[in-house]
Amino acid sequence: MRNKCIGRRTVAFACPPRILAGETVVSKIEGEGPLGKFFDTVLEDDTWGEKTWELAERKMFEHVVRAALEKANLSPGEVDILLGGDLLNQIISANFAARELGIPFIGLYGACSTMAESLLLGAMLMDGGFASCVACAASSHFCTAERQYRMPLEMGTQAIPTAQRTVTGAGCTLLADDTLIAKAQYQAVYVTHGVIGRVVDLGVKDAANMGAAMAPAAADTFVTHLRETSQTAESYDIVVTGDLGRLGGELFQELCKKENVDVAERHVDCGNIIFAPDQNVNCGGSGCACSAVTLNGYLLKRLEAGDFRRMFFMATGALMSTTSGMQGESIPGVAHGLVIERR
C-alpha cells in the first residue's frame, strides 16, 4: 500500500534512517581542490599501486565500504544490503568490489545519479522493514571514464570549454536504524524524504556539455517535490545538485525560475565546489564520485556541525552511451533527490 508517499514522486520515511558514517577517497587533484581537507584519503598515485585504472577504481569502491564500516565499528557481515554502481560498462567496479565484500548486493545503473539512487533505495528498503543497516556507494575515475566514453588519454585530446572533469574517487554512506548500537561518526543526521527521478530529455546532443543535458531532470525533480509537499525553495537551507557544473548549474537555476522557484541563493553544485577555477577543469567536476565524495566528505560534516539544518540533495545522471551517441540520440537525464536533515 502506498501509504508513505506524498504526491506521485515524494516518499516520506516513517522511521527516517540515520546516517551513521560517510567515507571518501579521492585522487591528488581533488585533494588539491577547495574541499581537499575534508576527504578521508587522498591518493598520490591514481593507479593506487594497481596494474590498471579499472583495478584502482574497484579498489576505491571496496575501500570506502570497508573504511566506513570501520568508522562505525561494524563488519561486512553486519551490513544487510550493499547498493551501488559506477560509470563503467556492466558496473564492474561495484560488481567486483561486491564480490570481495560478500554483502548481499543490489547493482544499480543511474550514471552520475548513483549516489542518490543508492541512498533513496537503501532508505526505502530500511524503512520498509528489509534492513537495519545498508551501505550505499558509488565511484568514478577520470582515466577509466575517458577511455571508455571519450578518447584514450594517450591521445592527449583537448577538452572543450563546456566539458567537465570526471572526479576520481569513491564515496560510501552507511545508513542504520536505532536498533543498531554502534560508534557512529554522525549523531544527528537523518534521511527524511526521497524523490524518485524521472527520465527527462530536452534534446541536448553534446556529450561534452552534460551539465546542460542533466539540468532539466534536476529542475523537474526539485520543482515537483516542492509542489507535492507545498514547500518553497526557502524550506531548505541548501539545495545541492550533483555534477551540473558551471553551465548546467546556471541552467538549473533558470529552469527553476521559469517555474517560479528562486533557488539561486541556496543552490550549490558539487561539480562547482570540488575544484578551484585555477585547476583547469573547464566547467567543473562530474562523475558518480563528484556528488559521492562531496556529500560524504563535506556536506554531511557541515550538516552535523549545524552549519545548515535541512538539505535537499540531488545527484544527476546523463543516461547516454557511446552507442546511443553515435546513433545520433540526444542525452536523457535523471535526478533522484533526498531530504537530509539534522535533528
Add this chain to the structure above:
Amino acid sequence: MRNKCIGRRTVAFACPPRILAGETVVSKIEGEGPLGKFFDTVLEDDTWGEKTWELAERKMFEHVVRAALEKANLSPGEVDILLGGDLLNQIISANFAARELGIPFIGLYGACSTMAESLLLGAMLMDGGFASCVACAASSHFCTAERQYRMPLEMGTQAIPTAQRTVTGAGCTLLADDTLIAKAQYQAVYVTHGVIGRVVDLGVKDAANMGAAMAPAAADTFVTHLRETSQTAESYDIVVTGDLGRLGGELFQELCKKENVDVAERHVDCGNIIFAPDQNVNCGGSGCACSAVTLNGYLLKRLEAGDFRRMFFMATGALMSTTSGMQGESIPGVAHGLVIERR
C-alpha cells in the same frame, strides 16, 4: 527495522504483491521454439522496422510495459515506479524506454539477473509502503549483445559448444496491491518472498561458458534460502533458474547436491526450455530476456492454471565486462530469488 527478514538474505512480504499481468515480445527463433505459442508478440523481423538493433531492443522494452498496462486497463500515469535494465552499456534500452514512458524510474544493472532483481526490489518497495503498482521489465537482443560483448555479426564467427544464444525479446511484470481495482490477467498469483543475491565467483574465465560462471551463485541463493527458512527442495513444486543453459544447469544441480539438496527432479532452466535441441543454439538460451519472457510468457500462465502452486524463481547474472575479461578477470555471478505462489 529489519522485521520482514528471515535470516540474512530471505525477505518475507507482509502483504504479498499480486502479479497483475505479464507481457512478452520475442523474435522469430524464440517464436519457433517450444514455448512459441505462449508469447504475446512474435516478430518476423528482429529490427522491428527500426534502423538499428539497439532501437529495436528499446522499442521492445517500451512495448512490453505499455502492453502489460493495457492488459490491466491501466495508463503509465497509474504506475508508481518502473524498475528495469538490460545488457547494453549504460542500460540504454531501459533508460530510453523510461524517457518515453515518463514513469518514475529506477535503473538497475544485474546482467541476466535483472528480471528477478527488478521484481525483488519492486515487491520490497510495494510492501514497504512506497508503491501500489510497479512495472518490472528487462530486455536483451541477440544482435546488440553479440556486437557489444563478442564480435560483429558480419564476421560470421562460429559459436563454440559451451556458448548460449542471447534471447531476443523483452518481458514485463506488473505488480499491484489490492487497493488497485483493475482488469487483471492473473487472479491468484503472488510474490511472497524474495532472496537478495550475493556476488559469487569460483574462478570461471571463459566468457563462452557463462552458465558455469553463474551456477555457483544460483546454488548459493537457493541453498541459503532453504536453510534460512528450514525448508527442503520438496517445499517447491518447481525451481527455476534463468539462463544457466545445459552445462550450467547440470552444475547447479551438482552444487546443490554437494550441500545435500536434491533439486534435479524439480529444476527447470529457462535457457533449456526456450529453444529446442534442433534449433542449433548450443547450450541454450541466455540474456535478460531469457528468464523475462519465460516467466511472463509461460511460467506465470502455468501457475495461474494450477499446474504448480509454489515456484522458486531465480534469474542469474554474469557480471563481467569486455574490459574485465581482457584484463584477465574471472566472471562473478549473482542470483536473486523469488517465491511466487498461487493462492
